[in-house]
Each structure stands twice: as C-alpha cells, then as structure tokens.
Amino acid sequence: MFSWDITKLKGPVKGVYYDLFVMLDIYSRYAVHWMIAPTESAALAGQFIADAIAANSGEVPHTVHADRGTSVTSKPVAVLLADLHITQSHSRPRVSNDNPYSEAQFKTLKYCPAFPDRFASIHHARAFATSFFTYYNDEHRHSGIGLHTPATVHHGTARAIQTHRAQVLTAAYAANPNRFHRLPTPPALPTAAWINEPRTSQENPATEQAA
16 A cells, blocks of 8 residues: 655745655555655646556555545546546544654654755755655665665565574574573564554444555
8 A cells, every 4th residue: 555645845935835745655664756846736646646656667556545635635636546446545533643654754754864944946855855765765774664674675675684684683692692681583574554454343344454
C-alpha cells in the first residue's frame, strides 16, 4: 500500500510557499516519488500519482491512502485511481492523525538539522529534497523497519542483510559470551504495515487493509 500527502515549504518571503508531494510505500517507508511545485492542484495531483507508479517500475499498488485534502480527493485523482483499479483509502475513524506514515515522514524531513527555515527559490527546495530523499531512502536506518534502510526493504535485500547481521552477532557471542546477557539477535523486520487494521468478525468489516 502507498500513502501520499502534500506539505508546505516556506519560500524566500512571507506568504510564498512551495508544495512538496511525497508518495510512500508504508511497509518499507520508501519514498517512491516526490515532486515540488509552486502550487497544488487536482491536475498536478493526478500527474504525480501517475509518475509515482512509473517510478515504481510500473507496479500498481492495491491501495493508495491519503487524507481528505481538496487535491487528493478531487475528481481527476478519483478517476485515475479507478482506471488503474486502485482502491482509495481516506477514512481513519476515532484518531486524530488521518495519514500517520506520511505525517511521520514529513516530521523527519522538517526536523532534519539541515532543513532551512526558508528556501531561497524553488530550485533551492528541489536541490535540498534531492539530497534529503537520497539520504532518507538509501542511508537512513529506520527504527520501524528493524534499523534497515527503506531501499533495502523496498528492493528485497533486507532479509539477506538480516541473516548476515544474525551471523555476526552469533559469532560475537561465541567469541565472548560474558559480554552478553543472552544470545543477541538483530531487530526484527515488520511482518505487515497497517493504516486501518481489519476489524474482527464481531466488528464492522468495512475497514481497509493497508499492508
């Protein structure tokens, strides 16, 4: 499942903003695609989704989750998703954060020590985003995915890395067991990721899977 959202970036002067669109794979936390535009619109949102699917080697997700912003719930977006047989997900009942994975990723972006208070131009914003998302996907070790990088989980190499980590820890334990209380193991990879976890059979089954 993918999750996407739009956030505002401050431009060079008060009242000037740029719109950052980001599409995430919620299981791997991989930023599949991003775009910075001088404004947001339904047409741009639709093109962004199409470009994100192309960036994902043309692989179409089962579901795309978003909040209820004007652009993301627009008719062009709805038509595109329907044409691609992608399920739309918006509702997140009884909670305040409608789009938790995207909101968390934006927090990581804006709390980055190098994140500027304002961007001097849209070119400055795009240059920063290029650097940030390269780091985020390929180098950032995410606690939610067993301290792997989003790229290794998204591209399927994390299991081999996990096996190697376990071998290294086992060898370290065998060499000096007194350093450890027990045999150490690497942090586990997630088995699934959810936004709206399915209800039990006794509850309303309308909630959508987000794995």
